[in-house]
Amino acid sequence: MTSETRARTERFDPAAYEANWRERWERDGLYQARDDDPRDKQYVLTMYPYPSGDLHIGHWYAATGPDIVARVRRMHGDNVMFPMGFDSFGLPAENAAIDRGVDPATWTAGNIDRMRAQFRTMGCMFDWTREVVTSDPAYYHWTQWLFVQFFKAGLAYRAMAPVDWCPKDQVVLAREQVEGVDRHCWRCGTPVIKRDLEQWFFRITNYADELLDFSGIDWPEPIRLMQTNWIGRSEGAEIDFPVEADGVDPIRVFTTRPDTIFGATFMVLAPEHALVSVLTTPEQREAVDSYVVAARSETEIERTSTEREKTGVFIGAYAVNPLNNERIPIWIADYVLPGYGTGAIMAVPAHDERDFAFAHRYDLPIRYVVVPASGELPTSEAFAAHEADEVLADSGEFGGMPASEAIGAITQQLVDIGLGSFAVSYRLRDWLISRQRYWGAPIPIVYCPDHGAQPVPEEQLPVLLPSDVDFAPTGVSPLQSDAGFLAAECPVCGGPARRDTDTMDTFVDSSWYFLRYTSPHSALAWEPEKAKLWMPVDLYTGGAEHAVLHLMYARFFVKALRDMGMLDFDEPFLALRNQGQILGADHQRMSKSRGNVANPDELVARYGSDAVRCFLMFIGPWDQGGPWNPSGIDGIHRFLGRVWSVGQPSLTDAVATNDADELERALRRATHVAIAGVSEDVEAFRFNTALAKLMELTNAVTRAREAGLGSAPVYADAVDTLLLLLAPMAPHITEELWSRRGKPYSIHQQAWPAYDPALAAADTIELPVQVNGKLRDRLVVTPDTPAEEIEKMALGSEKVQAHLGGRPPKRVIHVPGKLVNIVTP
RNA sequence: GCCGGAGUGGCGGAAUGGCAGACGCAGCCGACUUAAAAUCGGCGGCCGCAAGGCGUGGGGGUUCGAGUCCCUCCUCCGGCACCA
DSSP, rough: HHHHHHSSSSSOOGGGGGHHHHHHHHHHHHOOOTTTTTSSSSEEOOOOOOEEEEEHHHHHHHHHHHHHHHHHHHHHOOEEEBOBBBBOSSSHHHHHHHOOOOHHHHHHHHHHHHHHHHHHTOOOOEEEEEGOTTTHHHHHHHHHHHHHHHHHHHEEEEEEEEEEETTTTTEHHHOEEHHHHHHETTTTOOEEEEEEEEEEEGGGGGGGGHOOTTTOOOOOOHHHHHHHHOOOOEEEEEEEEEEESTTTOOOOEEEEOGGGGHHHOOEEOTTTOOOHHHHHHHHHHHHHHHHHHHHSSSSSHHHHHHHSSSEEEEEEEEOOOTTOEEEEEEEEEEOOOTTTTTSSSEEGGGGOHHHHHHHHHHHHHOOOEEEEEEOOOOOOSOOOOOOOTTEOOSSGGTHHHHHHHHHHHHHHHHHHHEEEEEEESSOOOOOEESSSSSOOOOOOEEEEETTEEEEOGGGOOOOOOOSSSSOOOSOOOOOGGGGHHHHHOOOTTEEEEOOOHHHEEHHHHSHHHHHHTTSSSSSSSOOOOHHHHOSSSSSEEEGGGGTTTHHHHHHHHHHHHHHTTTTTSOOOOEEEEEEOOOOOTTTOOOOTTOOOOOOOOHHHHHHHHHHHHHHHHSSSTTTTTEEGGGGHHHHHHHHHHHHHHSSOOOOOOOOOOTTTHHHHHHHHHHHHHHHHHHHHHTTOOOOHHHHHHHHHHHHHHHHHHHOOOSSHHHHHHHHHHHHHHHHTTTTHHHHHHHHHHOOSSSSGGOOOOOHHHEEEESSEEEEEEETEEEEEEEEEEEETHHHHHHHHHHOOOHHHHHHHOOOOOOOSETTTTTEEEEEEE
16 A cells, blocks of 8 residues: 555544444435335344343354344345344342342333343344334233134143242242253252142143244254254054953053053052052052152152162052063163153063162062064163064963064054054143243233133233332242232133233243234234235344243244234244353353453444454354353454455556456456355354455455556456445444445445356366375366366476376366376276 | 354464365564664464474264265253243
8 A cells, every 4th residue: 555545545434433434324224124115025133141230241142143143134135123122030039039139120120221231232133123022011912812812722721730849049940941960940050849830831742743844944953953852752652451450440551662562560659640649559558658759859850860779669469461461560760750651650660770779679570571683682771672583482372473563463462452553652741821920911811719720801901010119028929918919800700800810931931922023002912914915034043041931832832823813923033043152251151240251342342343343254154152261353353454455445546457357357257256255154154164254355455456456347246246245244344334335325235246156266276286185286277178288287397297206197086176186006 | 951153273263075264353474664663574383403294172984085965972052941
């Protein structure tokens, strides 16, 4: 650059223009998605945040990726909606109320205001006119209304259930909110315990099979696998084992291996099983009772530890094997879980590790009934009968039958004698949605002494949260101590009734917020025609940690609402992409308690929003994340500085060169190579390599200017293209330069540059020449050089000849455009 | 234990089975400057004076050719975990 142009170029100072452009975009409603836009719609969505207080670097990381894609799709000519809101019900607000005495609503509203302002500094194309806030009565009105619809459709029911209870947060948790080996609370980490409570459930298990079907949606394989495993479909049989006592129902078991029934040497009931008290003999009563009491007081940790030695008690009673009438002793043991299958098993110690360990400890018989076709049999451990080439042994008329065949044959025989059925069991349980806390949507149900649980009439919704309650956690909802809230009227008889004092799991709120964005101010939950216009979401992004929570619940909601006639599609999110997690500098998950939360404000103030966006996208693949280390942001700042420099208008310091034509072709080629590369990378969420390609183009443009091309049309084209390609990632600097160059406002409304392969084609290519796969020389040829000539040139190379040692080559492999490899004899 | 994902320079990372290390960071050298910062240019896997050799977690294999495909082992990260 000459000193003359340097003087003309204003100093690169993002602070001088970034906020101004954001205000202009806002004022112009540039990012508002219009319902009456005739172009193809494109609904891009990123998971809305919990308003915890301040945005951290992870929010920037998560939002920038989809913002880039949304912007590119907009430049491709689509009518793009990219909304944002707040998932604002939940425990932290209530804990803040307890700790600091502030009202949850006030605390939440303050956080939302702060975070909304911080969000705006990102320069994302969020359409804030569509914002939803789930703790707003105008929103939870409809969450409650949806609950009533689920109730009326038979998909919401109340049941006494042993539930996971967090003793610290004093709240019931969904199974999905209990994590890890020690069965701890997902929020506070405290080990959970079991309690029996009347709870509301959503019948998600009705949709277990449909939720296993991912055809037609483009979701990451790991997420699909996690949901599949979570749903845990197992095919097998239910089998009735009659008991010796008169007038008592048989013991029904679920098994995936009915073919091993002749190896059943004992039965095991879960300690909670209803038949335990009926069947226990007087002599065993005391031992059984004390075992049951002990099992029920155990924590989840103890109960489900796989390390622990298996324990149990014989209850004194016997069942009868329905196929051979053998007498089988009945035990109880806590390794049989009450909530899975039928809560009872036929124990086949020869072919199940757990039954094997139990039999070993209590000296129960072990009988092998499935053997390898080879005839060999292990004797010291449970032999996992799984393989295809196995046959039954010691199994009456089924002896010698292949195991795979026997599964069906034995079940069929049990069906024929009325003591069995083909059955499917799922790991998935119904979704427990009751929460004994304040800061959530009240469950819109009243209890009448005469008419039981009745939904609040729709015209009386919303059931508003009272604002003056005592927040100290007591194990019951704070709403229970609020007499004004508690008192209600039975919608059937008008008599006095009691309101439900629990609130809904916040995952209920987030199971339909994407529908509310389509018509956020509607006097309905959503306008059917608006949902028809925008739904389903075309691209959804967020963290993989929601694989079996939000992402499964939202699918369930859409399927249930479809069956209620309220929606006409099957899946909420057509495509899903997960961003990686930005970890603290200590490689640990960012959390306030660890003190490793990185705040972007300082970086934004120093380098500008564009630099922070680009830096985050540049550090690695977006789906990978990684530990936070801001040291590389200087490189991005320098890059944007070079863009600032080349993007200035009317550079006239052109110097005539005698090879201008070739230089111009090279610059045009670099431009079109960048168009192709960036387009491809952005669609694939490879923002890091897209930026690398933009850096290469910038370097090529800089070189061209140094070479004197500054006033050539091809130079202006290259710069314009650079700005257009960079605009989705760095919306401010590109708008500023676009404007300075006298181009029409806004750059974000321009068409994405068109790629011309002919202009990207190289004049000459460099071909590596290998001998036995090792690089020995290079050839520079034009793309149309005939293969024979290239091979002749390769063989003629001195370096190649040195390695051939005068011998003729054994083989010559020529991959056109790639390389030549010569194999020596 | 089961199911995923990942191991590449000092660092972040790149590479449809075809030149390993693109693009950056940090570093070193140089230009500009009284000087520094900023900016610009250059150098950079390891061993070796060189020729050359060795290099993508370890070991084996397929191939003319392997970071990439196959087998096996190790380490790290995520999910699930007595689910019959």
